[in-house]
Amino acid sequence: MSLFNIFDVAGTGMAAQSMRLNTTASNLANADTVAGSPEAAYRAKSPLFSAAMARQMGGVGAGGDADSAMGGVKILGVSESQAPVDSHYEPGNPLADAEGRVYSSNVNPIDELVNMISASRSYQNNVEVMNTAKQLMLKTLDLGK
Template identity: 70%
Template sequence: MSLFSIFNVAGSGMAAQSLRLNTVASNLANADSVASTPDGAYRSREPLFAAVKNQQDSGSNAVGEGVQVLGVTESQAAIPSRYEPGNPLADADGYVYSSNVNPVDELVNMISASRSYQNNVEVMNSTRQLMQKTLDLGK
């Protein structure tokens, strides 16, 4: 693996964690939303990632080349309902349906994504410093 491909791997990791942070922000923003039907309630979302692998020219060993976003899935967890007959969004039985977002899980996701993003930044900075020191040897 060349030093230049390290930038590709770390850069794709940063892009993936950025998407993960945006998804967490969207989930947290909608954590307290309510709807008049279970189908209209906000469902927690989570991105799906996969490692991108390329074959080496000289052998059959796969070399990692980064992260690919496969898509964003919605949680299939049950939608909680609350009895609030005075709520303007209440159905005929007086129930409103809230989102299935778990704020504690989302905060853990946010911390994990933030740390992963920071680690990828450190990889890029370390690689840059190594490249600079290598070039300085030629002076």
């Protein structure tokens, strides 16, 4: 594996965590919204990730012809929570249905704050990986002096 692949792997991790932060921000922004029906209520969203492995030629091995694997994160998409939405009686609300009920989102702000902290720290860790790899490359160049 080339030393430059470290930047690719950390970059995919940063992109994944950035998407995670964006969906968390969207969920928090819509946490207090209401709708006139359960179908129209905002549902919490979460990104879907998988491990990405790419095969590359020229890995370290006997004769230099072995394959080497490069990892990373692949963003598969965004899923919507299937948890039930809460309803409460508000007959004066213009969005209320015929029975006077409004339906709020199924976003749990505490879970979203935990997700935000976790995604932020994971993003910072990927930045540290890139900085460390850069410093190691610079130290390697200094060996010849």
